[in-house]
Amino acid sequence: MxxxxxxxxxxxxxxxxxxxxxxxxxxxxxxxxxxxxxxxxxxxxxxxxxxxxxxxxxxxxxxxxxxxxxxxxxxxxxxxxxxxxxxxxxxxxxxxxxxxxxxxxxxxxxxxxxxxxxxxxxxxxxxxxxxxxxxxxxxxxxxxxxxxxxxxxxxxxxxxxxxxxxxxxxxxxxxxxxxxxxxxxxxxxFNTSVFHPRDQQTMRQQLGMDADESSIVYVGRFVEAKGLRELLTAFTALRQTRPKLKLNLVGDGVMKAELLELIRQSNLGDAVRVPGGMEPQKVAEWICASDVLTLPSWSEGYPNVVVEGAACGRPVVATDVGGTREIIDEHNGILIPPRDPLALQQALEHALDRAWDHQAIAARMQRxxxxxxxxxxxxxxxxxxxxxx
Known part of the structure; x- marks a missing residue:
């Protein structure tokens, strides 16, 4: 060998x-x-x-x-x-x-x-x-x-x-x-034994989420280039018309203290969950419990979390950077320009309102x-x- x-x-x-x-x-x-x-x-x-x-x-x-x-x-x-x-x-x-x-x-x-x-x-x-x-x-x-x-x-x-x-x-x-x-x-x-569609209600019950809630999930490092400030800006605007909307920030990083302070200043403490970094199995549960996965990065190579989100059957709202457009098209998500909170807000709103074929989204992910x-x-x-x- x-x-x-x-x-x-x-x-x-x-x-x-x-x-x-x-x-x-x-x-x-x-x-x-x-x-x-x-x-x-x-x-x-x-x-x-x-x-x-x-x-x-x-x-x-x-x-x-x-x-x-x-x-x-x-x-x-x-x-x-x-x-x-x-x-x-x-x-x-x-x-x-x-x-x-x-x-x-x-x-x-x-x-x-x-x-x-x-x-x-x-x-x-x-x-x-x-x-x-x-x-x-x-x-x-x-x-x-x-x-x-x-x-x-x-x-x-x-x-x-x-x-x-x-x-x-x-x-x-x-x-x-x-x-x-x-x-x-x-x-x-991606790991097919971990990232695959699961019953959303079961996942929500396991994670202590409301059965009827609408939620967005971000998975990754807490660093500036991941567009987390833009995400909080977009989410704050979305909450004006969707007061029950939740945001799940799954990960950790050098920006964590700043993010927690921004959440506090924006009075979003009851709307944003920050469960921390975790093993892939738990990451998959958070993805499947949410409605839309987002990755508003400024730059990327080939973002694995986008693949994993789609493999779980979740539509993805992501910035059109690096190899992201090689994964996402109109059938499994929405691409937006980087550093644009308004475009992010509008895309997330559209993704939350659209009826997606979750099984079809997952079926396209085979590698x-x-x-x-x-x-x-x-x-x-x-x-x-x-x-x-």
């Missing part, structure tokens, strides 16, 4: 169970088809006031951290926000090399372009094996000086680049000069994580065969 060293900073952790769920699922499926060892490298920030990441909850886990279905080795590397950005790939690569070398892989597969993909490419070169880098979304959509330069360098030097949407593939080719023949689109799947793993392994094995010629 092919030996794959999978490198990533994105996996579920106790303080953020939604982080890297797509990588966890891909890695777990891939482990049934190849010998996979996952190297979970985490940036370790200094414990100083005002120094913390802006886009995710800070915190590392110990070397004994385990994730279901994965052979895992966890370690940290030191970083300073902004200051060390140019060398993060070198530092993490230095610590990664002996670990991957001991595993003796046939190929190195990294998810997240910089610094992790960069480190993986350097390690692969030193070991004389191919390197595949997977881009997930904000790792190529968020552009900044040195990060942009290092991302471009990583994409250029990798033997293959995986993207989660065709839109992202075109971005890599157009804006990062990636050779078209080495960029492969492998869109995300599994095994499908993703098969295609990923195919890219890896094609590279290995090419090297043996």
């Amino acid at each position: 092919t030996r794959i060293a999978l490198v990533t900073p994105m996996l579920p952790v106790p303080h953020d169970m939604t982080r890297g769920r797509y990588i966890h699922e891909t890695g777990r499926s891939l482990s049934r088809m190849a010998e996979v060892k996952v190297f979970f490298q985490q940036a370790r920030y200094p414990r100083l006031p005002l120094i913390a990441p802006r886009s995710f909850i800070d915190g590392t886990v110990g070397s004994d951290h385990q994730v279901d279905g994965l052979e895992l080795e966890t370690f940290t590397y030191p970083v300073l926000p902004v200051v060390s950005r140019a060398i993060n790939g070198h530092v993490s690569g230095h610590l990664l090399l002996p670990r991957v070398k001991a595993f003796k892989p046939d190929i190195v597969l990294a998810y997240w372009v910089y610094p992790d993909g960069y480190a993986a490419v350097r390690v692969a070169r030193q070991l004389g094996v191919p390197a595949v880098v997977g881009a997930l979304g904000s790792d190529i959509h968020v552009r900044s000086g040195i990060n942009d330069f290092m991302t471009r360098k990583t994409i250029r030097e990798a033997d293959a680049l995986l993207t989660v949407s065709e839109a992202m593939r075109q971005t890599a080719i157009r804006e990062f000069d990636a050779p078209a023949d080495k960029v492969h689109t492998i869109v995300n799947g 599994t994580w095994d499908d993703v793993a098969v295609e990923t392994l195919q890219v890896c094995e094609d590279l290995l065969r090419h090297r043996q010629r």
Whole structure:
């Protein structure tokens, strides 16, 4: 069997169970088809006031951290926000090399372009094996000086680049000069045993919701770029004509305190639920208990929660960014421009009023994580065969 060293900073952790769920699922499926060892490298920030990441909850886990279905080795590397950005790939690569070398892989597969993909490419070169880098979304959509330069360098030097949407593939080719023949689109799947239609009334009873309520659900990180301020603005306006409407914010993140304060200031305490981050099974229950799922992000790769929402038979109101239009059309949801609270309000109103065919929405979602793993392994094995010629 092919030996794959999978490198990533994105996996579920106790303080953020939604982080890297797509990588966890891909890695777990891939482990049934190849010998996979996952190297979970985490940036370790200094414990100083005002120094913390802006886009995710800070915190590392110990070397004994385990994730279901994965052979895992966890370690940290030191970083300073902004200051060390140019060398993060070198530092993490230095610590990664002996670990991957001991595993003796046939190929190195990294998810997240910089610094992790960069480190993986350097390690692969030193070991004389191919390197595949997977881009997930904000790792190529968020552009900044040195990060942009290092991302471009990583994409250029990798033997293959995986993207989660065709839109992202075109971005890599157009804006990062990636050779078209080495960029492969492998869109995300979903767990069919978890995300499927369930009886709405049963789910509402289990979650303590009113049987006759109308509700909207958001699932994801609480960060600015997810459009949560716009969502609260739109929801506040909707409540003027729908006083019994509820909003379920399922997740956690660095914006949680701000969101709770906005909810308080808007007198929405009885209308907005914030149950926290949770396991996929519970996420599916919240989706099925609600009427509409929304994702008003400013940017996305291939948003898995949109797939999961549709798989549960729920219509989706989402912004037309990244690969979202590859999932949503007039039969299963509504697309709107980003950063537009009025458009969001109107789309949510239309979605709540429309009679949707929930079974038909769910039936269109068929792609599994095994499908993703098969295609990923195919890219890896094609590279290995090419090297043996």
